[in-house]
Amino acid sequence: MTRALLLIDIQPDFLPGGALAVGEGDRILKGVAELLNNPGFDVVVATQDWHPADHTSFASNHPGKTPFEVINLYGHSQTLWPDHCVQSTPGARLYPELNWDRVDLILRKGTDRAVDSYSAFRNNFNAEGDRPATGLTGYLQARGVTEVELAGLARDYCVAWSAEDAVSEGFTTDVLWDLTRSVDPSGDRELADHLADLGVTIIRR
Numbered sequence: 001m002t003r004a005l006l007l008i009d010i011q012p013d014f015l016p017g018g019a020l021a022v023g024e025g026d027r028i029l030k031g032v033a034e035l036l037n038n039p040g041f042d043v044v045v046a047t048q049d050w051h052p053a054d055h056t057s058f059a060s061n062h063p064g065k066t067p068f069e070v071i072n073l074y075g076h077s078q079t080l081w082p083d084h085c086v087q088s089t090p091g092a093r094l095y096p097e098l099n100w101d102r103v104d105l106i107l108r109k110g111t112d113r114a115v116d117s118y119s120a121f122r123n124n125f126n127a128e129g130d131r132p133a134t135g136l137t138g139y140l141q142a143r144g145v146t147e148v149e150l151a152g153l154a155r156d157y158c159v160a161w162s163a164e165d166a167v168s169e170g171f172t173t174d175v176l177w178d179l180t181r182s183v184d185p186s187g188d189r190e191l192a193d194h195l196a197d198l199g200v201t202i203i204r205r
């Protein structure tokens, strides 16, 4: 069994004080630092939300709309966000207090202005009705990875979508639940049940 650690969007904009702060997001940092020192992972991947300033997920690019409104985009629901993780801004860095030396691959996502990208594996639906792959499945398979463990932010968006896609791509998939936090924690119980139904293992410490 070859194991990969996927660290999702651990960036200042998703941490307290950031542009799209996830409540208690900083509570995961100590545990993530320990994971980065854990020799038990064969491959470590970090994703980095990395948007152009005119990204379609930003409410500021939809006149009259405000953050957290939901619109229809290409036939699917799209939450509009505050501007966040704009390319080359401080908030878009990988959180600088962690030691990222161990990371084998930094995967930037959300770079196409016309489509959002929650999952590490596939963009959200585009105008053609497709979810184009990021290439992560092939990267992991080429290294013999069979199991992935996920931590990071936010639990109910980018971690959840990544876990759903990981299991559908055939990986044994574990979410390190305590090393994630949600934008909307009120849905956590339902989310855990949903992921478990898909075959994702929820690991609580």
Ligand SMILES: [Zn+2]
Binding pocket: 049, 050, 051, 057, 084, 085, 110
């Ligand atoms: Zn984003």
